[in-house]
Structure formats: C-alpha cells, structure tokens
Amino acid sequence: MTILVNMVRSGQLPPAPAVGVFWWFIAPFALLTLVFGVWPIVLAVQTSFTASATALQPQAKWVGWANYAVLWSDPIFMSSMLRTLTYTSLAVVSTIVAALLYALLLQSVWIGRGRLFFKVAVFLPVVTPDIAGYVVWRWLYDQSFGAINTALDALGLPLFGGIASTSTVLGAVLVAELWHHVGFYVVIFWANLALCDKGQSEAAQIDGANAWQHFWHVLFPQLRPAILVNSVYALIQYLKTFTVVAVMTKGGPNESTNFVSYYAYQLFDQGRYGEATAMATVLFTLILLLAGLAMRLQGGGRRQ
Amino acid sequence: MTLKAAPLLLRVLAYCTAILVSFGCLYPFFWMLVSAFRTSKAILASPLRPWPESLSLSVLSELAEIGGTPLWVYAGNSVLITTASTVLGVLVTALGAYALVRRPDFWLFRAFRLGFLATIMYPYMLLVIPVYIVMYKIGLLGTYTGIVLFLAVGPIQFFLFEQFFQTMPKSVLEAAVVDGATEWQILFQVVLPMAMPVVATAAIITFLLNWSQWLPILVVSKSPATYTLPVALLNLNGELGVNFQGIMAMSVLTTLPVILFFLVAQRRVMSGMTAGAVKG
Numbered sequence: 001m002t003i004l005v006n007m008v009r010s011g012q013l014p015p016a017p018a019v020g021v022f023w024w025f026i027a028p029f030a031l032l033t034l035v036f037g038v039w040p041i042v043l044a045v046q047t048s049f050t051a052s053a054t055a056l057q058p059q060a061k062w063v064g065w066a067n068y069a070v071l072w073s074d075p076i077f078m079s080s081m082l083r084t085l086t087y088t089s090l091a092v093v094s095t096i097v098a099a100l101l102y103a104l105l106l107q108s109v110w111i112g113r114g115r116l117f118f119k120v121a122v123f124l125p126v127v128t129p130d131i132a133g134y135v136v137w138r139w140l141y142d143q144s145f146g147a148i149n150t151a152l153d154a155l156g157l158p159l160f161g162g163i164a165s166t167s168t169v170l171g172a173v174l175v176a177e178l179w180h181h182v183g184f185y186v187v188i189f190w191a192n193l194a195l196c197d198k199g200q201s202e203a204a205q206i207d208g209a210n211a212w213q214h215f216w217h218v219l220f221p222q223l224r225p226a227i228l229v230n231s232v233y234a235l236i237q238y239l240k241t242f243t244v245v246a247v248m249t250k251g252g253p254n255e256s257t258n259f260v261s262y263y264a265y266q267l268f269d270q271g272r273y274g275e276a277t278a279m280a281t282v283l284f285t286l287i288l289l290l291a292g293l294a295m296r297l298q299g300g301g302r303r304q
Numbered sequence: 305m306t307l308k309a310a311p312l313l314l315r316v317l318a319y320c321t322a323i324l325v326s327f328g329c330l331y332p333f334f335w336m337l338v339s340a341f342r343t344s345k346a347i348l349a350s351p352l353r354p355w356p357e358s359l360s361l362s363v364l365s366e367l368a369e370i371g372g373t374p375l376w377v378y379a380g381n382s383v384l385i386t387t388a389s390t391v392l393g394v395l396v397t398a399l400g401a402y403a404l405v406r407r408p409d410f411w412l413f414r415a416f417r418l419g420f421l422a423t424i425m426y427p428y429m430l431l432v433i434p435v436y437i438v439m440y441k442i443g444l445l446g447t448y449t450g451i452v453l454f455l456a457v458g459p460i461q462f463f464l465f466e467q468f469f470q471t472m473p474k475s476v477l478e479a480a481v482v483d484g485a486t487e488w489q490i491l492f493q494v495v496l497p498m499a500m501p502v503v504a505t506a507a508i509i510t511f512l513l514n515w516s517q518w519l520p521i522l523v524v525s526k527s528p529a530t531y532t533l534p535v536a537l538l539n540l541n542g543e544l545g546v547n548f549q550g551i552m553a554m555s556v557l558t559t560l561p562v563i564l565f566f567l568v569a570q571r572r573v574m575s576g577m578t579a580g581a582v583k584g
Binding site: 019020021022023025026028029030032033034035036037038039040041043044047056102105106108110111114117118119120121122123124125126127128129130131132133135136137138139140144145146147150151154179183184187188191236239240242243246247261264265268273276277279280283284287288291 | 314315317318319321322325326328329330331332333335336339344347348350351352395396397399400401402403404406407410413416419420422423424425426427428429430431433434435437438442453454456457486487488491512515516518519533534535537538541548551552555558559562563566567570573574575577578
C-alpha cells in the first residue's frame, strides 16, 4: 500500500564513502528478491510466449503471441476482464467514499468520547486473516445457517440472495471486501485530516461556514492529493481481488464472480500455463501503468 | 464550533451512525465466537441467538484432526512459520532498506529496488505458480525453509524501514563519519539503537500479516504437514458435508491470536501500516 509514495523518493542521507560494506547489508534482501520475485516474474513472462503443453519442459516450444491471441478471442476472458473492471470501479468508489465520510464523521465536532473505540472497531477486520473473515461472511449469507436472512425474515423484509443468486452475488462479495478493507483507508484519511491546517478551519469557523462549506472549501482541497493517490492504491488492490472469490463463490454462480485473477488461477490448475501466464502478464502490465499514473499524481500533488 | 456548541441532534445522529458501523464491523466476530460453541443443529434452529446454549469446548475434540493431520500440527506450524519469517524478514528487510537509503545512486542497488517494486506489484496469486517452479528447481518444495524464505520479504515492513532511514537526522551520521567510525560501528552503535521502535513496529506488523498468509503456503506445501491454521481452515470449509460448528471454531482459532496481539499494540499497528500512505 505504501509502495508508490516511496517510489519517487531518493535518499536524503549523506553518501557513504564506498559501496563496499553495503553489499553485505543488501545481499540477503537482494538474493530473496531475485530468487522469489524477479526470477518467477521472468519465468511467467517467458511462459506466456510458449505452448502450454511444453511450458514446464526444459525445451519449451516458442509460440510468439499465440497465447495472447487466444485470450483476445476468448469470450470468457473478455467478459471476465469487463466484470473485473466494473467490479473494481464500483469497489474503489465505495471504498474511498465510505472511508472518507467515516473519517470525517469520526474527526468531526459531533464525536467526542469513544473515538478510539470506533477507530479500532473499523480497523479490526483489516488485521483479521482474510480467509477467516470471508469464511464467516460466506456463512452469514447462508440461506439456512446465516444470520442475515434470519434477521431480514424476522423484520419482515424481503430475503437477500447473497452469494447464491447471480443478481446479488457481486454486492455480497463487495460488502465482505469493504468490511475487510475500508478500515485501512479510514485510518489513512483520519491521519490526513489530522494533518490539515487548523488555522484555515478556525478562519472558516469565524466566517460562519457551515459543515458542508467547511468540508468543500477548506478540507477537500487539502485532502485532494491523498484521495487521488489512495484511489489508485485501491484500484490496484481491487484489480487483484482473489481470496474472497476463492473462499466464498469459486467464480460462481454462473461465472458472475469469475474475475481475471481467479480465471487465470483456474487456467493454471487446468495446465493451460501459456494462456494463464499471458493473462497474468496483461494484468501486471495494467497494474504497472496504474502505478506509473500514481507516481505522476504523487509527484504533481505533493505538497510540502 | 466547539464540542458544546454542536447541536445535540447532530451529535446523537453522529453517534448512532458510528455505533451502527462499529456493530457491522464487529458482529461477524461475535457471531463466529458464539457459533463456535453451538452445535450445527442448534444454529439451524435459531441462527441469531446471541449467546450459546452452553460453554462446552467439545468441538475441539472434533477438530483434533483435520484431513488426517492433528490440529496441534497446524497450530505449531502457524507459530513456527510466522515467527521464523518475521524474525528473518525484519532482519533482512531492515538491512536491505538501510543499504538502499545509504547508497541510493549505485545503479545495481537501484536495480534491486526496481526488482523488489515489480515483485510487490505483480498479482501475488499469479506469482505463486512460477514460485512453485522455482521452489522445485532449487529443491525447497514442501519444506519449511521454502515457505519461510518466501514470506520473509514484504512491502509494508520495507517501506516502514525505508521511510525511517530516510528521515533519520543527517547530523548524527555525519558526526559518526567524522569521528572515523566504520560502517559496521555506525550500524550497530548509532543506527540500530535509534531504530529499535521501528523494528518493534515492523516486527508486530510482519507477524500479523504473515499469520494470515495462505496461498504461498498452500502452493509450496507438498502435504498438510506444513499447513498453517488459515490453510487448514480453507480445507475444512471446502470439505463435503459441512461441519458448521467446526468451521466457526477453526475460524476463532485462526483469528483470536492476531486480534489479541493487535488490541495490545493497536496504536503502533494502525500508524505503522498506514504510515507510508499518509506522509505523501
């Protein structure tokens, strides 16, 4: 999450005399990064240009862009990509808006006591193992065991299809993901709000600004860089949506949660390595482009 | 506006919203905990009952073995793998970040950094498959060593250290250099004592994050003998013939340690995890 902010930074410390001893310091880090990061990525990109049947053999057969061409004409991939982009946009907007509103509420003059409790409560799901969280949500939605439909029934409200119905499953998955992720952004915006210029807020108060005017003319301009950068973080995060699908829906019902990451993983499972790694490379490229965008936003929006 | 000047109605509304949101955040934990003590039959009869019929721990004997492997093996693996990868990860990442901050312009170091950034941006669920091939090639498949080494390096701890070293006062280092201290002396006698708080924060956060890991462990493992609690939970949840109470009890076992740990260290964890994203 903190990746991009730091990418643009360079060191501020005085340069040391020689590289010499720093080789010892960096060696283990460099080794782990090369062996478990760079090498697998190179392998994956390389595999995306080879025939699946020969991909794991020492003399893999080179097929050029064929795997990418297969993807291009695969209707499941195309609809999966579209679904991923739709879901991601929806998830990013809801995450940022919900987190910003909630952080504003918790930092407002209307909340005094209990601030820390509310903050801890919303952050607790963030540190909860995602598997456990999504397992519990999967069962909360259940038609016979679940608490949600029992409660709706008791209140005389219409039942919620949850993860069993194609029309509600995206919403159900989104709610579980928001539960897991929003707290992170609430705490970020909370900290950003605390860094906002108090003088400007006091001036607005003296001028008789109401809460909305205070937000729109005083706080929002100061928060804009943070909102932009965090939107890009959230975008990158939701593009990779995987665990929630693996635990709750397995891509279903009827493909309606079959996002790109999950589809690629399924292809791996079926031994279609070439297409799977091609898909991974497409997703990776998309993320790199977004990261580049984030860096530009960060560079342009930095205020210090 | 001061607190007293805020209209009562708005304050009541604000508190109602905050309480409602907190309830939504916490209810899944509460339901999980209560359900862990109730038989599947009892839950089917009334899923909303806010307290268990009895506080019996009998479910633990049912869970004593999951998929032919004893529960204590999973719990032991969780503790072992998480602790080892945390200790190794903090050490390796701190030293690496330190070297990168001290010599940011050396082209090879810059290349290492780019390689690291590419790694953390690669969709991790798709990275584990080529990692599987790498583990196979270097003979670490199915070993604790393989799992621990893979989990050791992560983004949040790296940026925590990098940010700390970048904001360290220059004068302290300059003074040490002028005094003729060697780089090893500077590291152990000047930098390390200053870095202890951030080491602690990074260690706690790494522990929490690695405890939750599951996909790399599932992929690198050859058998359930090296599974951790989250992986065992995933297996249990995927089994045919639902043992609902067992699943909830297993979720509690997976969640409880990190929650307690987080509550003890909540300030450090919340500020540490979001540090890089805030001080842009």
